[in-house]
Amino acid sequence: MLNKHKIVILGAGHVGSHCAHALCRRWCAEEIVLVDIDREKAAAQAMDVADSLSFPPADLVVRSGDYSDCADADLIFVAIGKARSPGQTRLDLLGDSVKMARTLVSQLSPYPLPGIVVSITNPADIVADYLRKALHLPRSRVFSTGTLLDTARLIRTLSEETGVSRRSITAFSLGEHGDSSMIPFSAIRVGGLPLDAYPQVDRARVLERTRQGVYGIRNRRICRLSGRSYPARPQGCSPRFRPSLRRIRAGGRPLRRSLCDRPGGHRKYR
Numbered sequence: 584m585l586n587k588h589k590i591v592i593l594g595a596g597h598v599g600s601h602c603a604h605a606l607c608r609r610w611c612a613e614e615i616v617l618v619d620i621d622r623e624k625a626a627a628q629a630m631d632v633a634d635s636l637s638f639p640p641a642d643l644v645v646r647s648g649d650y651s652d653c654a655d656a657d658l659i660f661v662a663i664g665k666a667r668s669p670g671q672t673r674l675d676l677l678g679d680s681v682k683m684a685r686t687l688v689s690q691l692s693p694y695p696l697p698g699i700v701v702s703i704t705n706p707a708d709i710v711a712d713y714l715r716k717a718l719h720l721p722r723s724r725v726f727s728t729g730t731l732l733d734t735a736r737l738i739r740t741l742s743e744e745t746g747v748s749r750r751s752i753t754a755f756s757l758g759e760h761g762d763s764s765m766i767p768f769s770a771i772r773v774g775g776l777p778l779d780a781y782p783q784v785d786r787a788r789v790l791e792r793t794r795q796g797v798y799g800i801r802n803r804r805i806c807r808l809s810g811r812s813y814p815a816r817p818q819g820c821s822p823r824f825r826p827s828l829r830r831i832r833a834g835g836r837p838l839r840r841s842l843c844d845r846p847g848g849h850r851k852y853r
């Protein structure tokens with residue numbers, strides 16, 4: 584556990600509430616606070632998460648709160664925004680997300696922000712950069728979840744295509760989260776072997792499956808049925824939160840180098 588820590592999650596929608604569940608299961612803090620412009624929604628989601636903790640190994644407080652909670656939070660997750668509609672790319676969300684982020688900045692501006700800000704809102708990297716500048720925070724304290732989810736999807740895809748356990752796969756996705764993410768195929772190791780040892784693996788298909796995730800399958804089907812998009816959930820990347828956060832707090836690089844803004848890019852890979 585990160586000693587006596589408080590985590591605030593801004594935005595108690597699908598992503599924010601799942602983020603809270605994931606953090607509780609992994610015991611990342613002693614207090615988790617959900618904040619939403621819809622106060623009742625934040626209260627309901629917080630209660631739901633708290634109910635799931637009726638048999639925890641120690642006390643953990645989950646509650647709804649307000650923006651002033653950020654003033655002494657160690658970590659602030661930004662999960663505001665809205666889910667993608669059918670056919671929308673993450674970049675299509677930019678206008679709406681920046682508008683919401685601008686409102687959020689004004690809501691946060693009365694308070695000091697001593698903690699680390701991790702932004703999930705899409706387009707994740709652009710919104711993180713916007714927040715960093717608008718909140719006047721140093722580069723070392725604002726991250727996006729970046730290609731963490733893409734990396735989770737990549738490892739799952741490789742495991743399915745090769746039959747090798749995920750635990751024996753080293754792979755990561757780099758660049759910007761979503762349609763322009765890239766995979767350094769030369770750095771992949773599956774069961775200790777380079778990907779060339781698995782000729783059945785079609786790299787273009789792996790890239791496509793990594794970028795699309797659930798949208799490739801569920802969106803098409805669910806949109807056909809209901810006209811709505813499948814609510815995106817950060818389940819895929821949430822197990823990486825704890826080790827990544829621990830490393831950020833310790834002043835190190837996030838795991839898999841997937842959370843941070845990397846000046847200079849990823850040119851050494853191909």
Ligand SMILES: NC(=O)c1ccc[n+]([C@@H]2O[C@H](COP(=O)([O-])OP(=O)(O)OC[C@H]3O[C@@H](n4cnc5c(N)ncnc54)[C@H](O)[C@@H]3O)[C@@H](O)[C@H]2O)c1
Binds near residue numbers: 596598663664703705
């Ligand atoms: N980075 C990733 O890997 C990843 C994965 C999945 C989803 N996302 C993104 O996460 C964002 C949220 O998606 P969702 O499905 O949870 O949407 P959602 O509509 O279910 O929830 C968003 C919540 O944010 C709240 N909100 C808006 N402005 C706010 C503000 N200023 N202060 C507090 N709360 C505010 C809304 O009331 C709503 O409850 C989207 O931008 C989505 O694209 C990112």
